[in-house]
Amino acid sequence: MPATWKTVALIVALAASIAAARADDYPSRPIRLVVPFAPGGGADSIARILAKRVSQTIGQMIVIENRAGAASIIGTEVVQKSDPDGYTLPCSSVAFCSSVL
Secondary structure, eight states: OHHHHHHHHHHHHHHHHHHHHSOTTSOSSOEEEEESSOTTSHHHHHHHHHHHHHHHHHTSOEEEEEOOOGGGHHHHHHHHHSOSSSSEEEOOSHHHHHHHO
């Protein structure tokens, strides 16, 4: 379990450094993080923890949107059909969510 929190801390630190290197105009509006599972699961919990910390770092709100169903296909299709502008991100598993943020 301690290794997981160390990983989360490392990811948050990396997100902070990436945020500093991004263009000044991104993000200019809230970011949507789509979790293709019901609220309360592992991916949802990690998404909320990371979203809060990354949101504070980048100064923009990150909205968690749970789109459960069809073995995660519904949430995945929401991301796939969204504009490719970087404002809709997937969070399909704990590991994947950690790498997205």
